[in-house]
Structure formats: C-alpha cells, structure tokens
Amino acid sequence: MRKLLLYIFLLVLFFVGLLFGHAAIGEKGRIFIAMGEWRIQMTVVSALISFIIGFVVITVVWWLVKRIYRMIAGSRNWFGVLSKRKQSKALFNAINACAVGDYESAQKYINKTFPGDFDGANYMLAADIDRRVNGGKNVNNLLGIAETFPETEAAAKTQQVAWFIQQHQFKQAEAILDTIDAKSQQQAVVVRLWLSVLAALGKWHLVKEKLRAHKKVLGDDYVQWAQQAMQGEFAEIASKQGANALKEKWASLPRAAKKDIANQIVYIQLLIDQGLSKDAELVLVELAKKTKNPAFHGLFKQLKHPSPHQAMRLIESWIKADMNNAQLYSVLAHLAYNSGDNELAEKAVRKALELASNPEDGRLLARLLEKQNAFEKANNVYKGLLTS
Template sequence: MRKLLLYIFLLLLFFGGLLFGHAAIGEKGRIFIAMGDWRIQMTVVSAVISLLIGFVVLVILWWAIKRIIRMISGSRNWFGVLSRRKQSKAFFNAISACTIGDYESAQKYVNKTFPGDFDGANYMLAADIDRRVNNGRNVENLLSIAETFPESEASAKIQQAAWFIQQHQFKQAEIVLESIDAKAQQQAVVVRLWLSVLAALGKWTLVKEKLSDHKKALGDDYVQWAQQAVQGEFAEIASKQGANALKEKWESLPRAAKKDIANQIVYVQLLIDQGLSKDAEPILVELAKKSRHPAFHGLFKQLKHPAPIHAMRLIESWIKADPDNAALYSVLAHMAYNSGDYVLAEKAVRKALELASNPEDGRLLARLLEKQNAFEKANNVYKGLLTS
C-alpha cells in the first residue's frame, strides 16, 4: 500500500512537471543563501534541481547504511530481493527435507533462513528439527526467538510447553501455558497440554474444571480424560484414606457425576484394586443393568471371589438375549475361572473361541488345560497363538 502511494505521488510529480515546468523555467527569480561570509546565489530552476539531486543522494545513502548495518549484525539479507528469494528457497527446501525425514539437510537449509522475514515460522521449524537432530539442545533458545514475533508467539509457546512436558518439566510448562493469550487458550491442543500438566502435578480439581469448561473442544477425548481425572482423585483418596473413604466420596458425588460412565468404571476398578471384589460385584451389576456398555466387560473379568452369583446370572441373561456374542462368553469364562469353576470356564471359553478368535481367550484355555495336566494340548494352543 505504501509503495502504491509512493508511485502515485511520483506520477503526479512527473505530470505536474510537464504541465507547469515551463512556467518555472521562464521565471527569472533568484534564490540567495547567506551563511557568514559564504554566499550562494541560484535560479529557482537550479534550486529545484539541487533539491531533487540531494533527495536522491539521501535515499541512496539510507539504503547503503541499512545494508551495512544488516551486514554487521549478521543478517543474510544483504542484497534485498535477491537474498530474500534465496532465504525463501532455503525455507522451502528445509520443509521438503523434513517431509522425507532428511533432518540433517533440513537443519542446514533452515539455518540459511535466519533472521529472514518468515514471522518466526523458520525458528519454529528449526526448533522441531533440532529436537530430532540435537535432542533439543537449542529448542528453548529457538522458540524464545519465535515468541518475539506476534504472528508466531502463541504457536511458539504451545510448542515450548509441549517440549517441557516431554522433558517432565511440568512446572515450567505450566508457567508457559499461563502466558498464552486468552484466544489461544480455547484451542483443543492447548487444553490437552493443560490437562497433561495438571494431571502430572496431581491437581485433579483443576483438571475437572478444565474438562467442564472445554468438553466440546475435547470431543471424543473427553471420556478418557474424565475417567483419568476421577481415577486420579479417587486413587489419591484410596491410597491416603482407604476404601471406606472412597465409598463415602462416591456417595457424596452429585447424581449427574454418578451417572457418568467414566466415573462408574473408575470407582469399580478402584474397589477391585483395593481387594474388594466382593463389594464391587453388586455395584457393578446394578450399573451394568442400567447400561450394557462394553466397557463393563473388563471389570466383570477382574472379579475374583468365590461364587459371583449375581454377576454370572446377569451375563447369562445377556447371553440368552444375544447367543452369538463371543465377548459375553469370554466374560463368563473369565469370571468362572477366577471363582474356581473350571468346568464352566472351559465350556464358555471354547464357545467364545468358536465364535471369534481372541488371544486372551486362547491363553485362558491353555491355562485350563494345564490345570488338567494336558500339557501337550496347552502347548498346541500356545503355538497356535504365536503363529496367528
């Protein structure tokens, strides 16, 4: 835009000279300049010409001074457009080298782009390459330079926070994330970084707040993070205060939280982990009756106490309604095995394998055969698992 205005001004000056120049040339007026004993006398035309020549000389001097300053400061942009084209080509070559995994060449190319007019993108690319070539020796320095460009400030900080997390420097990552502007804070990638940092620092209350504020941004990852948040909070209670405190915490949750399947799975899992399989069974059965979610299958398989009657009856009722569901036979087989009913376990696992091949069920059958001292048959099952 500025160049366009300059061109318009020069055109107006040119046409003005054509239209009114003859009047100035015919003018006999003179200009006198006196400075002490120094006297200058010239016509109006010669004064105008002198000013124009002086202006052109000043422009040339200014251009030369800028090039000299850039040369002294280490800039590669010594020859204007020609140098910028070389830097742009180097930047393109660096990206191309990265796409084929030639990071050594990419680093050589990207080094030719400094400082360059890339709004900091070349420094971020250099940081990514440095991670792969030099194990991140210069990552922090490169990203700190990228942050000085308004166009790349947020992206550089996001990349720096991710680097700190990778290095398990969670406090530094938290400081960087706090400095990111409000608009960028709404991005899903930033929310996930926040969740990783807060989870690593054990700040589960803040994790839950983040989840509540950014449920839409997280999409399908919400359930996984919600489950991890509850698991972290509940695990902390269980480890410090025991199973009774865990049960009290569950009872104190609002109804909406109790309906969240992620919370349900974590609660039952922690009860089982605390050795309270018998206490977990009726809770799991009631939850599974309300929602036949496949995520409950893994919990049923972990029940380990004599005669889990209620759980078995529920799974058997599901099998009657869906007799070709291999997953349900697998659940029944594992529950029976854990409770010591090896006859039912073998019958159920063979039916599961008949409907669908599953390595977990194959290993269970092999263990059952070993208990019967049928070691050759068990070895054949193991061999079949290895070949498949």
C-alpha cells in the same frame, strides 16, 4: 526493484546537477544568506539545484550507512531484494525437502534463511527439522526466537509446550501455557495441551474446570477426557484417603455421573484394587442387573472372596438364558476358581473351551489340573496354547 530505480534516478539528478548547474548561475533572481561573517549569495535556480544535489547526497550516504550497519550486525540482506530472493528460495527448498523426507538437506537450506524477514516462520520450521535431525538439541533456542515475532508467538509457545510434554517436563510446559494470549487459549489444540499437562501433574480439579469451560471446543474428545478425569480423581482419593473416602465420593456424585458406564467400571475396579471385593460385588451385581454390559465381565472375573453368591447366581441366570455363550461360562469359571470352588470352575471352563478357544481359559484349566497333580495333562494344555 522500485527502491533501486529511485536510487539510480537520484544519482542521475546528482550528476546532472554537477554538469549543468553552473549554467544557471547567471540567471536573475538572487538569494542572499548572512550568518555572522559568513555570506552566501546565489541565484534562485542555483539554490534549487544545490538543494537537489544536497538531498541526493544525503540519501545516498544514508543508504550506504544502513548497508554497512547491516553488514556489521551480521545481516545477510546486504544487497537488498537480491538477497531476500535467495533467502525465499532457500525457505522454499527447505519446505520441499521436508515434504519428501530429506531433513538433512532441509536443515542446510533453512540455515540459509537466518535472519531473514519471514515473521518467524523460518524458525518454526527450523525447530521441527531440528527435532527430526538433532533430536531437539536446538529446539528451545529456535522456538524462543520465533516467540519474539508477533505472527508466530502463540504457535511457537504451543510447539514448545508439546516438546516439553514429550520430554516429560510438565512444570515447564505449564509455565509456558500460562503465558499464551487469551485468544489462543480458546483454541482446541491449546486446551488439549492444558488437559495433558494438568493430568500428568495430577491436578484433576483443574482438569474438570477446563472441561466445563471448553466442552464445545473439545467435541468428541470431551467424553474421553471426562472419563479420564473421573478415573484420575477417584484413583487419587483411593490412594490418599482410602476406600471410605472413595465410597463417599461415589455417593456424592450426581445421578447422571453414576449412570456413566465408564465411571461405574472405574469405581468398581478401584474397590477391587483396595481389597474390597465384597463391596465391589454388591455394586457390580446391582449395576449388572440393570444392563448386561460385556464390559462388566472382566470385573466379575477379578472378584476374589469366599462365597460370592450374588454374583454367581446372576451369572448362572444369564447362562440359562444364553446356553451357548462361551464368555459367560468363562466368567463363571474364574469367579468359582477365585472363591475356591475348583469343581465348578473346571466344569465351567471346559464348557467355555468347548464353545470357543480362549488362551485365558486354557491357562485356568491348566492351573486346575496342576492342583489335581495331573501335571502331564496340564503340560498338554500348555503345549496346546503354545501351538495355537
């Protein structure tokens, strides 16, 4: 509005100069300009008026040139503030439409804001709408434009990384993360994206480096990520280097890491997966003696080798101390079944089912009955499982 008033004022001066400038030509005080054979002579007042008129003409011409250029270049800002208001209203309507879940209308409104001067915020919103309406067909293009604005560069790159992760394009996500500025790299959302990408790429040593550098930023998520990093690193060692390397890695861990229940479970599970059930039994019994953590029950059930005497004696000692614990009878039943002691397995599983109904124990009892060729009884157990 202020620019428009200024232009009107200058135009008024221009017309005043045309109408009344000649009246001042007869005044005293003259200016003489000689340029070769060209001579100009005028009074001081007429020179001042001529200067004002020239300035007005130049200003108006410059204003027209800018408007014509913007029209040719495709800008919607043809009529100054009036067009900006329309674009601002379109952005406001797009936000409101998103708030009520009407993304089809939001897309129509947001398209009217291009290429408005919103410091890239309209392109950010357009990318989010495009994901919902078009399945992300134009997301990369819209976020690419948003990255050209300093105000939304980091946010646009962050969104693009999240989009690539969703599309399982982890290499592309890693490349963009490398270009994010140093200040934004310290933000929790960017750190979590880094961890997700590096974990997907199996770069566990880099995951651990990120965790050490950003422990405070991650807060409660740190423990979860630390456990996942340990699990990933152990799994990688087991798959590439074998069980011996896995054992050496466990032995080299600091005492605090070995005391972590999550690390203990991961290590024992990998030993079982590697076919080292006896080794797993030794480690499991040693750790379980120190703490009767229910998290170990599932590992005991997976032990599968003849005569797991240490594990069975430990479980039986727990049962003596807690005669009505259905979970302990269940653990003993599966442990005995996997070692080939079907008689003990049946006694233990029946006691477990007597104390608490459990589909896993029911299926075990049915398998034991099938081994005895008691197929009718086994079918009745399966039917009972289906009805329950």
